[in-house]
Amino acid sequence: MSQLVDITITINGKTHSDSVEPRLLLSDYLRHGLGLTGTHVGCEHGVCGACTVMVDGEAIRSCLLFAVQVDGCALTTVEGLAPTGDELHPLQAAFHETHGLQCGFCTPGFLMTLVPFLDHNPDPDDDEIRALLSGNLCRCTGYLKIIEAVKLAATRRREQRVKP
Amino acid sequence: METRYIGRPVRRNEDARLLRGQALFIDDVDLPGMLHVAFVRSIEAHSRIGDIDCSLARERDGVIAIYTARDLGDYCKPGPLLVPPPPIDGLVFHSRTHHPLAVDKARYVGEPIAVVVAESRYIAEDAAADIDVDIESLDPVVDLATALDPSAPRVHDDLESNLAAHVVQEKGNYEEARQNADVIIERRFVCDRGASAALENRGVIAHWDDRSQTLKVWDTTQAPIPIRNGLAAMLGLSESQVHVIAPFIGGGFGPKMMMFYPEEVLLPWISRRLGRPVKWIEDREENFVATTQERLQVHDAAIAVTRDGRVLGVRDEFLHDTGAYDPYGLTLPINSQCTVLGCYDVPNYYSEFKAVFTNKTIVTPYRGAGRPQGIFVMERLLDLAAKEIGMDRVEIRKRNLIPPDAFPHDNEIIYQDFAPLTYDSGNYAPALERAVEMIGYGEFLGKKQSESRQQGKLLGLGIVTYVEGTGIGPYEGARVRVEPSGTVTLATGMGTQGQGHFTTFAQLVAELLGVDVKDVRVVTGDTREMHWGTGTFASRGAVVAGNACHAAAQQVRKKILALASDHLEADQADLELSRGRVAIKGVPDSGISLAELAVLANPLRGAVSPGTEPGLEASSYFGPRSGTTASGVHAMIVEVDPDTFDVAIRRYVAVHDCGKVINPLILEGQIQGGVAQGIGNAFYEQLVYDDDGQLLNASFMDYLVPTASDMPDEFVIEHVETPSPLNPLGVKGAGEAGTIPVAALFAQAVEDALSEQGVEICQTPMSPSQLFELVRKAAQQKAQGGDER
Numbered sequence: 039m040s041q042l043v044d045i046t047i048t049i050n051g052k053t054h055s056d057s058v059e060p061r062l063l064l065s066d067y068l069r070h071g072l073g074l075t076g077t078h079v080g081c082e083h084g085v086c087g088a089c090t091v092m093v094d095g096e097a098i099r100s101c102l103l104f105a106v107q108v109d110g111c112a113l114t115t116v117e118g119l120a121p122t123g124d125e126l127h128p129l130q131a132a133f134h135e136t137h138g139l140q141c142g143f144c145t146p147g148f149l150m151t152l153v154p155f156l157d158h159n160p161d162p163d164d165d166e167i168r169a170l171l172s173g174n175l176c177r178c179t180g181y182l183k184i185i186e187a188v189k190l191a192a193t194r195r196r197e198q199r200v201k202p
Numbered sequence: 203m204e205t206r207y208i209g210r211p212v213r214r215n216e217d218a219r220l221l222r223g224q225a226l227f228i229d230d231v232d233l234p235g236m237l238h239v240a241f242v243r244s245i246e247a248h249s250r251i252g253d254i255d256c257s258l259a260r261e262r263d264g265v266i267a268i269y270t271a272r273d274l275g276d277y278c279k280p281g282p283l284l285v286p287p288p289p290i291d292g293l294v295f296h297s298r299t300h301h302p303l304a305v306d307k308a309r310y311v312g313e314p315i316a317v318v319v320a321e322s323r324y325i326a327e328d329a330a331a332d333i334d335v336d337i338e339s340l341d342p343v344v345d346l347a348t349a350l351d352p353s354a355p356r357v358h359d360d361l362e363s364n365l366a367a368h369v370v371q372e373k374g375n376y377e378e379a380r381q382n383a384d385v386i387i388e389r390r391f392v393c394d395r396g397a398s399a400a401l402e403n404r405g406v407i408a409h410w411d412d413r414s415q416t417l418k419v420w421d422t423t424q425a426p427i428p429i430r431n432g433l434a435a436m437l438g439l440s441e442s443q444v445h446v447i448a449p450f451i452g453g454g455f456g457p458k459m460m461m462f463y464p465e466e467v468l469l470p471w472i473s474r475r476l477g478r479p480v481k482w483i484e485d486r487e488e489n490f491v492a493t494t495q496e497r498l499q500v501h502d503a504a505i506a507v508t509r510d511g512r513v514l515g516v517r518d519e520f521l522h523d524t525g526a527y528d529p530y531g532l533t534l535p536i537n538s539q540c541t542v543l544g545c546y547d548v549p550n551y552y553s554e555f556k557a558v559f560t561n562k563t564i565v566t567p568y569r570g571a572g573r574p575q576g577i578f579v580m581e582r583l584l585d586l587a588a589k590e591i592g593m594d595r596v597e598i599r600k601r602n603l604i605p606p607d608a609f610p611h612d613n614e615i616i617y618q619d620f621a622p623l624t625y626d627s628g629n630y631a632p633a634l635e636r637a638v639e640m641i642g643y644g645e646f647l648g649k650k651q652s653e654s655r656q657q658g659k660l661l662g663l664g665i666v667t668y669v670e671g672t673g674i675g676p677y678e679g680a681r682v683r684v685e686p687s688g689t690v691t692l693a694t695g696m697g698t699q700g701q702g703h704f705t706t707f708a709q710l711v712a713e714l715l716g717v718d719v720k721d722v723r724v725v726t727g728d729t730r731e732m733h734w735g736t737g738t739f740a741s742r743g744a745v746v747a748g749n750a751c752h753a754a755a756q757q758v759r760k761k762i763l764a765l766a767s768d769h770l771e772a773d774q775a776d777l778e779l780s781r782g783r784v785a786i787k788g789v790p791d792s793g794i795s796l797a798e799l800a801v802l803a804n805p806l807r808g809a810v811s812p813g814t815e816p817g818l819e820a821s822s823y824f825g826p827r828s829g830t831t832a833s834g835v836h837a838m839i840v841e842v843d844p845d846t847f848d849v850a851i852r853r854y855v856a857v858h859d860c861g862k863v864i865n866p867l868i869l870e871g872q873i874q875g876g877v878a879q880g881i882g883n884a885f886y887e888q889l890v891y892d893d894d895g896q897l898l899n900a901s902f903m904d905y906l907v908p909t910a911s912d913m914p915d916e917f918v919i920e921h922v923e924t925p926s927p928l929n930p931l932g933v934k935g936a937g938e939a940g941t942i943p944v945a946a947l948f949a950q951a952v953e954d955a956l957s958e959q960g961v962e963i964c965q966t967p968m969s970p971s972q973l974f975e976l977v978r979k980a981a982q983q984k985a986q987g988g989d990e991r
Contacts (some may be wrong), residue, residue, distance in 0.1 A: 075230035076223015078452070080401045081486040085902035086501035088401055130221040134213055137867045140875060141700025142220025143227065143402045143452025152405070171910035175402050175902065177453050178700045179236055179871060180878035180940075181910040 039097045048143045049074065050118030058105050065147040067105035068115060076116040076146050080175070087174035088147040097151045116146035119153070129153060131193045138187035140178030148174050148184060156192055160199075164189075206780075207709040208931075209728045211756065211867035212719050216450075216704040225827020228405040229483045234467040235597070236407075237266055239469065239482035240326035242316040242333045242491065244308035247561035248355065248893025251308055252336035254316055259332035263265060264321035267476060269468075271303040271315075277471055278302055281462045282432060285531035287367070288620045294368040298358050298559065299529045302467040308337070309357055309526035310563050311896060312491025314464045319472060319480060329568045335582075342561040342895040346500055346523050349558045357526055357559035366524050367532055367557035371539055373614040374550035375745070376506070379515035381505035387586045388527040392965040393575045393945065395498040395523070396887040399907050400699075403484035404493055406423055406465050408473040416446045417470055422452075424459040425737025427695045430729040432462055433470055441733075444470075448727030454699030455879070456567040457494040459739045460475035485594040490900035495889060496568035497600040498523035499538060499575045506550075507585035509591055515550030518542055518579060522557045525564040532557065534565065534572035536618045537671070541576030541942075543613055543623075545630045545667040545833055551615070561895045567739070570941040573670060578966060581666040581946035585953070586962075589829075595636055599667060603630040608908045610927075619674035621828035629924045633835045637665060640855040640918055642872060643838035655958075660844055661852070662955025665837040668943040672832050672860070672935025673926075675743025677825030679734045680750040682711055682758045684818035686804075688782050688797030690715055690722045692754075695735025696725030696747040701937065702868040706744060707751045710931070714755040715762070716779030717796065734823070736979050741832070741935025744864055757820035765799055765818070766810070830926040832934040834858040836877075836943045838914065847970040849885065849952060854914035859922040861934035867937055870919050876940020877917075882908045883941065884948035887971045958982065976987070 043058040047070065052129070057069065058067060059132075068074045068091065077100055080088035084102040091100045092114040119127040129149055139145045148171070155162070155170050167188050171181060219225040242254075256268045262710045271278045280299040304313050316333055320326035341355040347366045349353060357364055380386055407420040417439065423429050423446075430446040435446075451458065465482050473480045484492065501520040507513050522535040539553045576956040588598040604611050606629045613623040642650070646663050654661045683692045692711050696703065708722035717723075725731045735747075759779065766784035767774045770793055778787045785793035796818075804816045839856040842848070856873055863869055886906045890898045899905045925932030949963040952973065968976075 059324075063335050069229070070232065072241065073232070074223075075227070078227065078402070079229070080403075080452075081485065083901055083903065101530070116221075120222060126218065126221060126406075133221055134217040137871050138218055139217060139700075140702070140871055141401070141451065141453045142216070142225060143400075143450075143700075145220055146223045149221070168910045168913075175401060175803060175907060175909065177399055177455070178875045178909065179907075180876075181876035181913050182874050185870060185910060185913075 043106045045106055047108055048112040050114055050121065056101040060104060060106055062105045063101055064103040064105045064108060065100040068100060068140055074115050074117055074160055078143050078146055080144065085175065086144065087151060088144045090150040092154060095154060097154050116149055119149060128194060132187040132191035136183045136186040136190060138179065138184040144174060144176045148176070152188060156195060160192060162192060205713060207713045207719055209863055210865065212705055212709055213866055213867070214702055214705040215708055215720060215724070227402060227452060228407060228422050228449050230854050231407050231420050233354065233409060235480040235514065236479040236481055237319050237321065237476065238323040238326050239472070239480055240318050240323060240330040241314045242318070242330045242335065243302060243444060244311055244313040244315055246308065246337060246339055247342035248312050248340040249308050249337040250340060251304060251306060251315060252338065252758050255334040256316065259318060259329040261318060261321045262325065262329045262332065263552065264325040265318065265329045266321065267319040269317050269472070271301060271305045274303060274471070278305060281467065281529055283531060284461055284529050285533055286510050287532050288616050288618065290369055290371060290616050292370060295532065296361055296366050298527050300464065300527045302464045310561050312488065312563060313526070317468055317472070319476065336936045342903030344560060344562065344891055344893055344895045345556055346560065347500060347522050349560055350556065358640065364559040365556055366528050366559050369535065370554045371615040372552050372712040374515065374551040376515040376517045376550045379550035380506040383514050384509040385505055385587060385590050386506050387583055387590060387604045388436070389582070389586065389964055391501040391503060391579050393497050393499050393578055394967060395889040396647060396883055396911025397490060397495055397889055397905060398455040398457045399456065400453030400455055403486060403489045404458065404465070406469040407479065407481045408469040409479035410470070410474040410477065412477055416443050416445060419470055419475065420447050420449060422458055423448050423456045423461065423698060424697060424739055425461060425677040426697050426727050426729055427735045428737060429461060429466060436467065437470060438476065443843060446729045448697035449490070451697065451699040454738065455569040456496070456571060456739065458699065459737060460494045460566040468721055475631040486902065487900060490905070490911040491563055491856060491897060494564045494566040496565055497575065497883070498533065502577070503579050503583060505587050505806060507587045507591065509603045511591060511593045513546060513548055516548050516580070516583065517552045519554045522555055523560050523562065523565060524557045525560060525562045527564050530566040533618045534567055537572030538576040540615060540617050540623045540671065541669065542580045544577060544580045544669055545581070545604060547604045547608065562891060568877065569938050571938065573938070573942045574880070574883060574945050577666070577668045577942055582949060582964065595645065596634065596665060599634060600631060600644060603634065604628065617671055617829060619829050624828060624925050625669070625831040626928050627924050628833050629859070629922065630833060632669060633922050636920060637835040637837045637855055640857070641839065641853065646839065658844065660841065660842040660955040661839060662951045662953065663837070664947040664954065665835065665838050666943045666946045666950060667833070667835045669831050669833045670741060670935065670939050670942055671829045672741035673826055674740050674742055674824050674829040677823050678736065678750045679732060679821060679823045680747060680754040681732060681819065681821040682754040682801045684758060684762065684796050686797055686800045688795055690717055691725065692722055692751060693725040694747045694751065695732040696738050696743055699738060701743055702865065706864045707748065707866060710748055710751045711755040714759045717782050722781065722842060739858065741937040743937070744933050745830060745929055745935050746824055746826065748864065748933060749931055750822050751823055752931055754820050755824035757822060758818055761818050761820065762796065762799060765803055766794055769794060769802060801927040818870055824929065825855045826928050828928065828930045830861065831936045832860040832936065832939055834939055836947050838947055838951055840951045840955055842952060843886060847973040849970070851914035852914045857922060858919065859924050860936040860939065861926045862923055862932040863921055864933065866921065869921070873919055873940040874937050876916060876938060877944055878908050878913060880941040881912055884945040884966055884968065885912070886967050888967050944946065
């Protein structure tokens, strides 16, 4: 219907080149163009955070971007967190241990929001965690066990760093 | 009894898939040749539909088909009534169900009028916008209070009024009882409409395969088996030709139990007609108008009490907004009617409700399902009565709790499951006392509250009780099979929306078969795996499906022991099942593995002896004769900001009794999540309709749901276990309990914080701006009262 635009994007370390409609949402491109369906769409207007992915290391809502806007960028989606073997990413493991997920639909968005957050702020206090999480909606857990998961993951991460 | 898994905080089997983004949700299904669907929906609340001009849309590249009601022919008829009304004397019920596409008239904003099928969703939406629907606007019915006026416009022209139902239930004689009362409190209570707002919207994918003559449907439904049965009937197919899968679902909370949604009826028809798979995924904007909602009721209630705090009777007359159609019957208002009585021994009760058609989205159960309104009414009445007679609010509750020796307790009215409302078991006073202790009731009222006032802080405490009728019939089934790999497969028809079925059901089976919980593979929500069942609703999973799993595992255990006893030439009494083996007691490495036994049970040579079956497999069903009643006490301390009236929860306590606990970790999650939804209901979740029936806040920008910042600073849960005598596991449901008491709790706590301002909270939700208005009005009244003196 309209002119296609060529894009090249690196996702989870793999480079993809495609021709896409300018209006194609990044969330739709990831999910239906590339089959990376771990990124979920909950509201299509940037409030719920379920579609959060990392673009050049920052948490970004993929429903608010067109695929053409991330041409040349490096993305990480939830599929890239623990790509090999049986091991979960430490944050995923913490969610499992604290029961930080129920239906799991919002969970990838929480994880992708939290990974860069803990990079920037390895020792967050309760208020900082709540303030950050308030940008993502979860309708099942009541958030308390997600907060526990963040604390657990942060503590473990600091302990790991302290070790020689 | 010592348990291996039941009662333990086992971590969930399903987590890894979900955490890795690998669990299959409906929008992840992608089939070759799949087409995409978008709907043209009514933009007015009440209108007559004229010509529908699709000519422009049909010209668009990539558009495959467009259908309106006329194109559906005989298939376009009103859907089934899901739940017929219970057998109550004098009951009036007008059943009006919706067509798959609106015929002649559209009765709410969002009602589907036409459907577009295209090569992509983008094109389908473009084409939907090209369709021109000629409509004649009609006056809408929006306000519940005036909807029954003789002059009101009518939602359904063939009815004499907008009355959908009229039901009276009575116990004892309230009018007589009130004569003996020292104090009678009368108030109007309003609970408003909210949205379930599951993070995943709805979706349907249908694939008719002409060669195999089968229909495969993926559906975000809480009830895949009834959907299969209904579709087979509508399409003239046998049930085994229709295969319905409810995959991982991103939250259900009730509205995904509604059936049949128009989209569920249409997609299979379209696929059959076009011979290609078709997909529709609801977007959030659609979800706000097209997915069912709940809660609006207006109660005029009264309580008659004596000076010493004894409740003599309660009278409640209420209006229930059922929206434009009532396919779910009377479940909601009956639940409200039955839940007003709460944990209390109310000797005389008169309850009358009228369900009312309005030009708004259809109303069906949302977590809590009519019960939060009932609890709100009763708990508020008790608070007001306590104030009036100068009694402590905990004391008035204590004096009226049903005593532990009065169970089973017959409430002498009929519940939503058609059975008499009888509480099977309960022990209410200890739970109340425990909550009083845990919240620090005495210290708070004695000291903390007044001290904080001196520092300019407005702290308040709330403490309320609730009951929840859970675990209703008719039945669920389970099939358990030991595989030749030594793992166990458990199939149940009950789909999952995040409740942890892959783990709790696995725990029940692992307990009896002596395998690891991880080695029980649970299959849910697939009609090819389990033919019989109903669905995940009414807090019934653990009770009904759980007991079916338990019964099936017991049968398989018997088969295992019989076969092992033969094979090992040992007495069954000398055998034990653990670590995936049948071993001689006390010698864990002896005996034979379940894997080997599974192979022996399905031999390639030799006969299966008469009267036995091959394999280590069994199916069982469980159907309770009536629901089991869970209960609890919640308490909280809030702080109200004196300038903004923002309410923060400082401490939250839940003492909860759902009988025998299967998994305390998952149960805690259910309670916390339920409370979060209750907080939304109490604080700000309100669907605001204008006078034209337009929803003004149909997005997450405007309809606020709780975030992490709204949750209590501290949250403590304690479990009390009063087993249910109605099922072998002794369990009661827990799914909705968290939500039920919160609005009542919030009202009491905030009122307490603002006691000096003299506000009374009789409606929910109550946002900071509404609270500000209440305080302002109270101050005005005080000032006027002052002038008069």
